[in-house]
Every structure is written in structure tokens, then in C-alpha cells.
Amino acid sequence: MKQYIIKRLLISILVLFGVSILLYSIAQMVPGDYVTNITSGNPNITAEMVEQMREAYGLDTGPVEGYFNWLSKAIRGDFGTSFVYQRPVTEIILDYMPPTLALAGIAMVLELLIAIPLGILAARKQYSVTDYTIVAIAIMGISLPTFFFAAVLKRIFAVGLGILPISGMVDARMDYEGFALFLDLARHFVLPIAVFVITGVGSYLRYVRTNMLEVLNADYVRTARAKGLPERKVIGKHAFRNTLIPIVTLVGGMIPGLFSGAVITEGLFAIEGLGNIALNAVYAGDIPYLMGFNMFIAALTLLGTLVSDILYAVVDPRVRY
Amino acid sequence: MEDMQIRNQQEQDEFEQKQVILTPGQLVLKRFFRNKLACVGLGIIIFMVLFCVVGPFISPYGEAELFYINQETGEEVRMDSEELEEGSASGTIILNGRGPMSKSHWLGTDAEGRDVLTRLMYGGRVSLSVGIVVVVIELFLGVLLGGLAGYYGGKIDMIIMRLVEIFNCIPFIPLMLIISAVMFASGVKPEHRIFYIMGVMGVLYWAGVARMVRGQILSLRELEYMQAAEATGIRTSRKIIKHLVPNVMPIIILIATMDMGGVILSESTLSFLGVGIAFPYASWGNMVNAVNQSIIMNNYINIWLPPGICILLTVLAWNFIGDGMRDAFDPKMKR
Numbered sequence: 232m233k234q235y236i237i238k239r240l241l242i243s244i245l246v247l248f249g250v251s252i253l254l255y256s257i258a259q260m261v262p263g264d265y266v267t268n269i270t271s272g273n274p275n276i277t278a279e280m281v282e283q284m285r286e287a288y289g290l291d292t293g294p295v296e297g298y299f300n301w302l303s304k305a306i307r308g309d310f311g312t313s314f315v316y317q318r319p320v321t322e323i324i325l326d327y328m329p330p331t332l333a334l335a336g337i338a339m340v341l342e343l344l345i346a347i348p349l350g351i352l353a354a355r356k357q358y359s360v361t362d363y364t365i366v367a368i369a370i371m372g373i374s375l376p377t378f379f380f381a382a383v384l385k386r387i388f389a390v391g392l393g394i395l396p397i398s399g400m401v402d403a404r405m406d407y408e409g410f411a412l413f414l415d416l417a418r419h420f421v422l423p424i425a426v427f428v429i430t431g432v433g434s435y436l437r438y439v440r441t442n443m444l445e446v447l448n449a450d451y452v453r454t455a456r457a458k459g460l461p462e463r464k465v466i467g468k469h470a471f472r473n474t475l476i477p478i479v480t481l482v483g484g485m486i487p488g489l490f491s492g493a494v495i496t497e498g499l500f501a502i503e504g505l506g507n508i509a510l511n512a513v514y515a516g517d518i519p520y521l522m523g524f525n526m527f528i529a530a531l532t533l534l535g536t537l538v539s540d541i542l543y544a545v546v547d548p549r550v551r552y
Numbered sequence: 553m554e555d556m557q558i559r560n561q562q563e564q565d566e567f568e569q570k571q572v573i574l575t576p577g578q579l580v581l582k583r584f585f586r587n588k589l590a591c592v593g594l595g596i597i598i599f600m601v602l603f604c605v606v607g608p609f610i611s612p613y614g615e616a617e618l619f620y621i622n623q624e625t626g627e628e629v630r631m632d633s634e635e636l637e638e639g640s641a642s643g644t645i646i647l648n649g650r651g652p653m654s655k656s657h658w659l660g661t662d663a664e665g666r667d668v669l670t671r672l673m674y675g676g677r678v679s680l681s682v683g684i685v686v687v688v689i690e691l692f693l694g695v696l697l698g699g700l701a702g703y704y705g706g707k708i709d710m711i712i713m714r715l716v717e718i719f720n721c722i723p724f725i726p727l728m729l730i731i732s733a734v735m736f737a738s739g740v741k742p743e744h745r746i747f748y749i750m751g752v753m754g755v756l757y758w759a760g761v762a763r764m765v766r767g768q769i770l771s772l773r774e775l776e777y778m779q780a781a782e783a784t785g786i787r788t789s790r791k792i793i794k795h796l797v798p799n800v801m802p803i804i805i806l807i808a809t810m811d812m813g814g815v816i817l818s819e820s821t822l823s824f825l826g827v828g829i830a831f832p833y834a835s836w837g838n839m840v841n842a843v844n845q846s847i848i849m850n851n852y853i854n855i856w857l858p859p860g861i862c863i864l865l866t867v868l869a870w871n872f873i874g875d876g877m878r879d880a881f882d883p884k885m886k887r
Contacts, residue, residue, distance in 0.1 A: 242714070242717075245714065246714060246717045246718050246721060247721075249714065249715070249717075249718040250718050250721060250722055253718060253722070254722070254727075254730065257727075257730055257731060257734060258730065258734065363589075366875075367589060370589075370868065370871045370872065370875065371868060373813075373867075373871060374813060374817070374864055374867040374868040374871050375864060376817055376820055376821065376824075376837075376840070376860060376863045376864065376867070377821065378820075378821060378824045378825075378837075378840060379824075379840050379856075379860035379863060379864065382840065382843040382849060382856065382860070383857075383860070385849065386849055386850070386853070390849065390850050487721070487723060488723070490723070491723030491724070491725050491726050492725075494725050494726060494729070495725065495821060495825070498825070509726060509729055510729065510825065512729070512733070513729045513730075513732055513733045513736075513825075513827060514736075514826075517733075518730065518733060518734075521726070521729060521730045521733060522730070524726060525722060525723075525726050525727060525730060528721075528722070528723050528726060529721045529722055532720070532721035532722075532723070533721055536721075
């Protein structure tokens with residue numbers, strides 16, 4: 232087990248290395264005078280920063296040497312300075328993490344709470360009307376364009392009915408404190424979370440359903456039925472516990488998806504999190520931040536798969552590495 | 553006794569004649585068309601293709617044609633008419649922006665005074681062709697590399713699978729944001745941007761295909777008929793083309809249909825964010841973008857709702873078809 236984890240960690244580092252090369256070469260494709268281009272119109276950027284930028288991206292040296300310069304800094308957690316915020320990228324990522332974590336975390340819990348029971352229900356009643364309805368709704372959720380769905384929800388609930396705020400994180404006209412502030416925040420998070428959950432839950436639901444179907448066809452379920460156990464026990468004790476195994480892997484894989492999904496949802500609802508900054512960074516040409524953000528998600532993805540693989544072994548004693 | 557035998561024989565013959573022997577392909581089709589949702593999906597796609605391919609020929613307007621209105625008479629003035637010059641000089645003719653739904657403009661006009669329905673048709677061309685091109689590119693790369701990895705194994709497999717992992721752990725939208733920032737900076741022309749986006753998306757999406765194709769080939773390689781093919785001593789290329797490819801085909805077709813919806817969705821998201829297809833070219837995504845102006849969101853639903861519904865329907869249809877295909881190809885493998 233220990234050996235397996237070490238091997239996986241080493242491979243992850245190798246992959247991360249590859250990711251950095253890929254990202255770096257994309258950033259390198261920017262034409263040479265790009266730094267001057269982008270800085271000329273921006274009074275906030277000093278000549279010193281321009282130099283620093285050139286240095287950070289190896290524009291003053293060759294691409295290979297530049298890459299290693301960048302890498303040696305990146306390993307120490309220095310991803311350069313963001314153009315827009317004029318602060319280290321790592322600091323910004325840490326600062327703006329809370330809203331994204333809250334949004335993604337709540338959405339993830341809700342998705343699991345919806346996907347698992349409904350997926351199991353659909354699998355238990357395969358080919359019934361319930362099954363078809365649940366699956367059709369799941370596919371519809373997957374097919375919904377996030378931006379369009381968000382617009383429709385805003386139009387209905389914020390503009391039409393006026394019961395929820397249209398965007399932002401807090402009501403700018405009010406000066407709430409304590410619990411009132413929390414309530415205000417919660418009100419602002421309802422629509423983004425709804426968008427997140429409804430567009431994201433479908434694929435997990437189908438995943439749960441597929442796995443539950445597989446378990447229901449297994450021999451031990453037939454044995455349990457043959458013993459004359461009540462259906463409630465067969466499902467709750469024998470089948471459900473075994474579907475939990477693939478669901479554990481699912482959770483590890485969900486995390487990076489939530490962060491990248493946050494880009495659009497946060498942008499649409501003007502929530503000041505990592506994703507929204509990333510979106511604005513595109514228009515501002517803030518490549519250091521985008522590089523840092525992408526590396527962050529890539530590392531998170533690798534970590535997520537690693538953790539879920541290890542958990543897999545913990546939950547399922549049959550799995551040995 | 554003899555009688556009975558003859559009659560038996562006859563019955564048997566009749567039975568055999570009546571029996572319809574279906575090829576595997578026909579069986580798949582039969583199962584596919586039994587799935588109602590899949591049929592609905594197929595219907596929607598056929599409608600969309602007709603709408604986007606034939607529609608522009610029927611529509612009397614152009615994609616970027618602007619419409620003006622004579623304020624005094626309330627009559628519509630077209631972009632190339634002679635009245636326009638004198639009219640706009642005297643101020644009686646203004647741009648017919650956000651025009652209402654009417655007989656001449658079924659879905660009204662957008663903020664710049666262009667016919668929404670016509671732009672819907674042109675936008676659909678973009679969405680559908682992006683879907684097809686991207687899927688072709690990803691299939692080409694994915695099948696080639698996944699096939700190599702699965703068939704040869706060993707070091708090649710190791711290298712290709714690491715590459716797949718690299719591509720897998722960079723999420724699409726954030727990576728696309730960097731690429732578009734670079735495209736902005738390098739000054740790529742808006743009319744060329746779509747080709748770059750198609751290429752980039754194809755290159756980014758191959759990893760998933762490669763993984764599935766590799767898995768399939770790995771399991772096929774162990775089957776008896778592959779061993780038999782090996783034993784006959786035929787060439788490797790023949791073995792791959794005659795024996796492996798036909799058996800990987802179902803999964804390739806499956807991936808193609810399943811990914812189609814996802815690709816169209818991603819492209820529309822990019823266009824919506826303003827990093828995809830850009831003005832003056834229409835795409836469903838950038839048509840929905842009008843919703844960012846609050847006056848349009850509140851009062852002119854006819855501008856942003858139809859393109860959004862078009863995206864939803866098309867993606868939904870591809871997903872339904874993909875679902876039906878999966879059931880049809882492998883009755884055991886349920887959704």
C-alpha cells in the first residue's frame with residue numbers, strides 16, 4: 232500500500248511537470264512584445280514590473296532557460312505577480328478561495344444528496360415510469376447550458392418575482408452584520424448553487440444508477456433475496472453499501488470539476504471567487520494568475536484521483552495494491 | 553403417416569421462410585428505434601440540420617444585415633435601399649434595434665437591428681459544424697493514439713497514458729481561458745478564431761477517447777479470435793483493420809454521439825463568454841450573450857431565449873441519441 236502511494240505520488244509529480252510544460256508553452260506563444268503591449272495602457276504597472284514579467288516568462292532568455300527559471304520559482308510557490316492585483320498569485324488564490332469553496336462545497340453536498348437516493352430509486356425500478364422520468368430529467372440537466380439556465384433563473388426569480396438578488400455576494404445598499412450578513416450571503420448564494428446543482432447532478436445520478444444496477448444483479452443480492460430478507464434490508468444493507476464503493480471514487484473526481492465549473496457560475500453571478508477572477512484575468516491579459524489557477528486545479532485533480540484511489544482500497548477490502 | 557411427415561416438413565419450411573434473419577447492424581438499429589427518447593433526439597437533430605442548412609436559403613435576409621425604420625411612416629428600410637442615405641441624414645430613419653416580433657421578423661430584431669431568426673440559422677451552422685469538426689479531430693487523434701497504446705502496450709502505452717493524464721487534469725474552461733487570452737494578445741482575426749477554437753478543442757478532447765479506445769483494445773486483444781488471427785500469421789495491419797477496428801467501431805460511434813452534445817455546449821459557453829466566435833458572426837452562444845444587458849434580459853426575451861432553447865434542444869437530442877445508441881449496441885450495458 233505504502234509502495235503504491237509512493238509510486239502514484241511520483242507519477243503525479245511527473246504529470247504535473249508535463250502540465251507545467253504544456254501551460255508554459257501556451258503562455259510562451261504570446262508574441263514577444265506582448266508584455267509591452269499590455270503594460271503600455273496600464274498606469275499601474277511600473278517599468279520594474281515589466282522587467283520582472285519578462286524575466287518571469289523567460290522573454291529575456293530562451294524558452295528552455297525561461298521555463299526552468301519559472302519552474303524553480305513555481306516549485307517554491309512563487310507563480311509571479313498578478314497584473315491586475317499586483318500581488319503574488321498564491322496570495323490571491325488563498326484570499327479568494329473561501330467563496331469558491333463555500334459555493335462548490337455546498338453544491339457538492341447537495342448534488343450527492345440528490346444523486347444517490349434518486350439514482351438508487353431509478354435503478355430499483357428499472358424500466359418503470361419513475362426510472363424513465365428520473366433519467367430523462369438527469370439528461371436534461373446535463374444538456375442545460377449553464378449561462379442560459381442562469382439567465383432564465385435570474386429572469387424568473389430576480390427580475391420577474393423579485394424574491395432573490397440578481398447577482399453579487401452581499402446587498403451593497405445594506406450594511407448587515409452578524410447573522411443578518413449571513414442570511415444576506417445565503418440569499419445571494421441560492422441561485423448560483425441552484426445552477427451548479429441542477430446542471431451538475433445529472434451525470435452523478437446516472438453514475439449511481441449504473442452502479443446500483445450492477446450491484447442489484449450481483450449474486451449476493453440474489454442470495455439475500457433467496458434468504459427471504461425484506462426488500463428494505465436487501466437494498467439498504469446489501470446493495471446500498473456496495474454501491475458506496477464506486478461513489479467514493481466519484482467524490483474524489485468531483486472536486487476539480489467544481490472548481491472549473493465555478494469559473495462560469497461565479498462570473499455569471501458576480502461572486503468574487505477564484506473563477507470570477509480567472510474570467511476577468513482573460514480580458515485583462517493577466518497570464519500569471521491564469522497560469523497559477525490552472526496549475527492549482529491540475530494539482531487538485533491529481534490529488535483528488537489519488538485520494539479516491541486510496542479511499543477505494545480502504546472501503547473495499549478486496550482491492551489490494 | 554406419410555401425410556403427417558410431409559405436413560411436418562411443410563410447416564418447418566414455412567417456419568424457416570418466415571423467420572427473418574437480422575444482421576447485428578439491423579439488430580442495433582431495431583433496438584435503437586425502439587427507444588422513444590432516441591427517436592425524439594434524432595427528429596430534433598434532423599430538424600435542426602434542415603433549419604440551419606436550408607433555412608438561410610429561404611430566409612430573405614442576410615446574417616449581418618441591419619434593418620432601419622422610418623420613424624415617420626413606421627416603415628422598415630433595408631440596409632441597401634436608397635432611401636436610407638437621405639433618411640438617416642435628416643434623422644427620420646433610425647436603426648430598428650430590438651424590434652418587436654412581427655410578420656417580417658418572426659423573432660424580432662436584436663440590439664443592433666439584425667433579424668434574430670436568420671441569425672439563429674447561421675448560428676446553428678457554426679454550432680453544428682464545430683461539433684462535427686471537433687469530434688472528427690478528437691476521434692482521429694484519440695483512436696490513433698489509444699489504438700497504439702492498447703495494441704503495442706509497454707513503453708508506448710506508458711508514454712501515451714501519461715500524456716492522457718496530463719490532458720485530463722487540465723480542466724477545459726480554465727485552459728481555454730489562457731488560450732483565448734493568448735489569442736487576444738496575438739491579434740487573431742475574429743473570422744479565423746473559430747478555426748483555432750475547433751483545432752484546440754479537438755486537441756484537448758482526444759485524451760478521453762484515447763482512454764476508452766485503449767481499454768477496449770486491451771480487452772479485445774485477449775479474446776480467442778484475436779489469438780486465432782495471430783495463429784493464421786496475417787500481417788499486423790490486416791489484423792488491425794479486419795479484426796480490431798470493426799470491433800472497436802461501436803465504442804467509436806458511441807463516443808462520437810456522446811461527445812457531440814458536450815462539444816456544442818462548450819463551444820456555446822466560450823462564445824457566450826466572448827472568447828469564442830465573435831461579432832459579426834453569429835453563434836448561439838454569443839446570441840445569448842445579449843442577456844448581459846439588463847434591459848434585454850428584462851424586456852426582450854425574444855432576443856436571448858430562442859438561441860438558448862436551440863442549444864438546449866440540440867445538446868439534449870445528441871445526449872438522447874447517445875443514450876439510445878449505448879442501449880442499442882449493448883443491451884447488457886444500461887445507461
